[in-house]
Structures are given as structure tokens and as C-alpha cells.
Amino acid sequence: MPDSTASLPEPLPQESPERYMALALEQARLAWAEGEVPVGAVVVKDGVVIAAGYNQPIGRHDPTAHAEVMALRAAAEKLGNYRLPGCELYVTLEPCIMCSGAMMHARLARVVYAAVDPKTGAAGSVLNLFEQEKLNHHTEVRGGVMADEASGLLKAFFAERRAAARKLSAEAAPEGDAGIASNPASAQA
Numbered sequence: 001m002p003d004s005t006a007s008l009p010e011p012l013p014q015e016s017p018e019r020y021m022a023l024a025l026e027q028a029r030l031a032w033a034e035g036e037v038p039v040g041a042v043v044v045k046d047g048v049v050i051a052a053g054y055n056q057p058i059g060r061h062d063p064t065a066h067a068e069v070m071a072l073r074a075a076a077e078k079l080g081n082y083r084l085p086g087c088e089l090y091v092t093l094e095p096c097i098m099c100s101g102a103m104m105h106a107r108l109a110r111v112v113y114a115a116v117d118p119k120t121g122a123a124g125s126v127l128n129l130f131e132q133e134k135l136n137h138h139t140e141v142r143g144g145v146m147a148d149e150a151s152g153l154l155k156a157f158f159a160e161r162r163a164a165a166r167k168l169s170a171e172a173a174p175e176g177d178a179g180i181a182s183n184p185a186s187a188q189a
């Protein structure tokens, strides 16, 4: 009698994606505390968090300082290796083109993200770099883990910024437009 389980793909170790995403959300809150769009990431190897990062392009004057890149740099430094095979990255927002490319260069085993980013997401929203077989042989991707928490955090951040901008423009010029971006995606990138 054939073994009916033999054809199932071998799952990567991932007992509790929510546990790791909760840590990525903590990183996102660190970004907010510094006035950055709240996006956070952690890198996990063999079930252990080895690195973390949060979005900080404004504070660092660095357009590449997205949460994923910060976490990848810290993980590579820690492992002493520019490749991160067998590692998983958890991030609170769908990665952009730059971060998706960096994750492929790192040869991550898996990327797990929370909220979708309809404006700049490169893992299925605007395009899907991970399904380009000529580009990607290493990294699988999964979205939607704790998406409500992650998008709620972004919405709360932008609501606070809009309220602050309204207050400022009301003080400076009652008819003025503060020009603060209302879209989480465009302001994160």
C-alpha cells in the first residue's frame, strides 16, 4: 500500500510564525518611537532569533535602511557570512523590490510577511519577484501572518501624523495643506 504522506513537501521548521511576527512588531514599534514608518523585521535560524531590524531611512539618511535590510545586515554580521541559507525573515509589511532582491541575494529559505503593501509590494501586490524562476531558486514567501496587527499599527501611525499635521497647519495657515502622505506604502518606501 502506497504511503499517502510521501508526496507531501517537507515543511521548514516553523512551529509558530505568530511568535516571530510578534517580535517583528516590537521592532516596528521601535521605528515609530523614532518617528519612522513602523515596519520591523527579525531573522530566525533553527528556531532562534539571530537578528532584528526596523525601518530607519530618515534617521540614518539612508534610502536602503528598510527593516529587512537592517535585519539582513545584522544577521550576516552575526553569522560571518553574506549568505543566510536556512534562515527565515519575518517582516511586518510586504517587502519592496529592493528588500526582495536583498533577500534573494542572501538566499534566505523563507520570507514571512504580515500586511500587504499595494503600492510597493514586490511579493505579489505590484509584482512578485519571488515567483520569477530565473531570479529566485532559494526563497519561498508567505504573507498574511498577523496582518491585522501590522496594518493596524501603520494606520495608527499615519492617523497620528495626519492629526499632528492638521494641528500644525491650523496653527500656521488655516487654509494650508501640510502635504503629509496619507498612504502607508508610499511613505515607507
Ligand SMILES: [Zn+2]
Pocket (backbone or CB within 6 Å): 066, 067, 068, 095, 096, 097, 098, 099, 100
Ligand atoms: Zn524595502
